Amino acid sequence: MKFINYLKSIDDVSIYPMVSLIIFSVFFLLAAWWAFRADRKMMDHISGLPLDDNDSLKKQ
Structure with a gap:
């Protein structure tokens, strides 16, 4: 049966x-409204998070 x-x-x-x-x-x-x-x-801070070389992350 299909x-x-x-x-x-x-x-x-x-x-x-x-x-x-x-x-x-x-x-x-809602996502577009929030982004604009x-x-x-805050957006500049969020965009830099993946590239942030934080020492606290290395300790984990």
């Missing part, structure tokens, strides 16, 4: 793609 036949047997299955699209869109818009509204100094 997978599509299982989906046809579920009542109101067409709502799930719409709900997932709405959740993704809201998350993307964030403080420039």
